[in-house]
Amino acid sequence: MPLRSTSAATPSRQLDHPEPADIRLEEVLHACADPMRLRIIQALAADAAAACGEIGLACSKSTATYHFRVLREAGVITQRYQGTAKVNELRRADLDAVFPGLLDALLASATAQAGRTREA
Amino acid sequence: MPLRSTSAATPSRQLDHPEPADIRLEEVLHACADPMRLRIIQALAADAAAACGEIGLACSKSTATYHFRVLREAGVITQRYQGTAKVNELRRADLDAVFPGLLDALLASATAQAGRTREA
DNA sequence: CTCATAGTTCGACGACTCTCGAACCTCGAT
DNA sequence: ATCGAGGTTCGAGAGTCGTCGAACTATGAG
Numbered sequence: 001m002p003l004r005s006t007s008a009a010t011p012s013r014q015l016d017h018p019e020p021a022d023i024r025l026e027e028v029l030h031a032c033a034d035p036m037r038l039r040i041i042q043a044l045a046a047d048a049a050a051a052c053g054e055i056g057l058a059c060s061k062s063t064a065t066y067h068f069r070v071l072r073e074a075g076v077i078t079q080r081y082q083g084t085a086k087v088n089e090l091r092r093a094d095l096d097a098v099f100p101g102l103l104d105a106l107l108a109s110a111t112a113q114a115g116r117t118r119e120a
Numbered sequence: 121m122p123l124r125s126t127s128a129a130t131p132s133r134q135l136d137h138p139e140p141a142d143i144r145l146e147e148v149l150h151a152c153a154d155p156m157r158l159r160i161i162q163a164l165a166a167d168a169a170a171a172c173g174e175i176g177l178a179c180s181k182s183t184a185t186y187h188f189r190v191l192r193e194a195g196v197i198t199q200r201y202q203g204t205a206k207v208n209e210l211r212r213a214d215l216d217a218v219f220p221g222l223l224d225a226l227l228a229s230a231t232a233q234a235g236r237t238r239e240a
Numbered sequence: 241c242t243c244a245t246a247g248t249t250c251g252a253c254g255a256c257t258c259t260c261g262a263a264c265c266t267c268g269a270t
Numbered sequence: 271a272t273c274g275a276g277g278t279t280c281g282a283g284a285g286t287c288g289t290c291g292a293a294c295t296a297t298g299a300g
Binding site for chain 1 (some may be wrong): 131141144145146147149150152153154157158218219220221222224226228229230232233236
């Protein structure tokens with residue numbers, strides 16, 4: 001099948017999110033281990049929900065798409081379409097259910113490090 | 121220079137460990153994001169200190185060396201020589217000082233996931 | 241309809257990761 | 271002095287990652 005082309009369906013562009021039970025620690029950590037993605041996570045932690053473009057990412061649109069996809073497939077964020085935009089949100093509750101305290105520790109660590117770095 | 125050969129120094133084989141202030145969150149996460157290394161961390165969390173060989177790693181010796189080095193350079197473990205063996209230890213205190221709660225959350229998450237997986 | 245906006249997909253590329261075996265080094269024991 | 275056990279180093283290979291630009295696909299506004 002040569003790229004689902006100019007045709008029927010495309011109901012509203014469905015996006016696959018892993019079930020909480022399918023979220024793997026290694027993947028979550030890998031998703032968070034990239035500076036760009038870590039900044040996305042911090043931005044979402046601060047703003048609750050944001051479109052891809054609203055976060056000031058210093059990269060091309062395709063690279064941004066890539067990073068958001070990694071985060072979604074790892075189970076770290078949800079994405080849904082809202083008109084022409086795509087809204088991203090942290091899966092706080094799900095992550096906390098599966099790995100209690102991990103997200104908070106991560107966010108706190110990121111903040112701590114940012115503080116350390118800034119006061120150089 | 122053809123591999124520092126049969127000669128002087130080599131005081132006691134020094135190993136570089138990053139200062140606490142130089143420990144980077146991204147590197148810690150990357151170090152923990154590998155299944156093999158995650159198992160090393162869990163083993164060290166349980167046993168306090170262990171030689172490289174004492175952990176039942178399903179890989180060659182050179183691969184083991186590689187993973188231990190990644191962990192050390194990220195600041196997750198310390199390594200010191202003790203006779204012919206090399207003893208590894210988690211840097212609990214240092215990590216907790218720099219990223220409070222992170223290591224605990226990580227270990228708890230790893231345990232939780234192991235439990236989930238086992239009761240399949 | 242046409243357009244602009246927002247994001248996606250596709251190949252490509254260089255860089256990095258993880259793995260290994262072979263050859264080597266170090267220490268402690270014989 | 272030699273040996274064995276425990277690790278290290280050095281390529282090398284297969285694979286993944288992060289990046290990009292170009293061409294594309296929605297969606298909503300005029």
